Amino acid sequence: xxxxLKSDTETMVDSSFVKKILSNTNEEIGQGExxxxxxxxxxxxxxxxxxxxxxxxKAGCLCLEAFMRMCNLNYRIVxxxxxxxxxxxxxxxLLKIDIFLLSEFHTIVQFAEEKGQSLSxxxxxWEKAELKSYISLVNxxxxxxxxxxxxxxxxxxxxxxxxxxxxxxxxxxxxLLIRQKRQTILNNLSALGWQDKTMEExxxxxxxxxxxxxxxxxxxxFFKNTP
Numbered sequence: 562x563x564x565x566l567k568s569d570t571e572t573m574v575d576s577s578f579v580k581k582i583l584s585n586t587n588e589e590i591g592q593g594e595x596x597x598x599x600x601x602x603x604x605x606x607x608x609x610x611x612x613x614x615x616x617x618x619k620a621g622c623l624c625l626e627a628f629m630r631m632c633n634l635n636y637r638i639v640x641x642x643x644x645x646x647x648x649x650x651x652x653x654x655l656l657k658i659d660i661f662l663l664s665e666f667h668t669i670v671q672f673a674e675e676k677g678q679s680l681s682x683x684x685x686x687w688e689k690a691e692l693k694s695y696i697s698l699v700n701x702x703x704x705x706x707x708x709x710x711x712x713x714x715x716x717x718x719x720x721x722x723x724x725x726x727x728x729x730x731x732x733x734x735x736x737l738l739i740r741q742k743r744q745t746i747l748n749n750l751s752a753l754g755w756q757d758k759t760m761e762e763x764x765x766x767x768x769x770x771x772x773x774x775x776x777x778x779x780x781x782x783f784f785k786n787t788p
Contacts, residue, residue, distance in 0.1 A: 599659045599676050604636040607644045607655040613728045617707040618653045624666055625654040632678045642729040695777065702770040705755045709763050712746045713756060
């Protein structure tokens with residue numbers, strides 16, 4: 562009799578354990594399906610109008626477009642004059658998907674990975690580390706160069722940036738806003754050691770960065786067989 566009871570107890574424990582595993586598995590599957598369902602909705606990339614958008618913002622929006630295409634996700638572009646004010650962080654690019662409003666490229670990529678869209682999921686650890694190093698290179702060189710050309714170089718600032726940034730704002734608000742924006746970016750560039758560079762030095766940094774990317778892409782794509 563004791564043997565039978567022991568056997569029944571073990572059976573009950575095993576049954577409970579199996580049910581728990583199945584329950585957790587079903588829950589994970591349900592969460593995965595729910596995450597995947599988000600991408601069935603058409604995403605919206607908000608960007609400033611052509612007369613208003615400056616180089617760094619245009620580059621950021623194109624970067625997001627490339628990411629969406631590489632992930633085969635549906636999206637459309639909507640141009641607004643107040644996109645910067647719509648952004649939770651005040652920065653671009655800006656993406657709306659389902660009930661979520663996300664700003665800045667790295668935040669959007671992180672969100673996409675959490676919702677089942679990752680370009681690096683099939684890479685080995687050393688390949689992911691290499692990819693991160695090149696992303697860091699692009700951010701430290703190309704992004705800073707874009708900001709330098711747009712906000713530091715006086716000729717570009719006077720002929721392009723000042724006109725575009727103030728396109729939708731009345732006087733004197735246009736002057737006040739661009740001064741504030743420029744000072745913020747100059748402070749960031751100064752902290753990174755970029756504000757005092759010459760245009761020749763900036764172009765040299767960009768050349769070396771592009772050369773490094775060209776040499777790397779002369780072999781395989783970053784994502785195996787996918788560009």
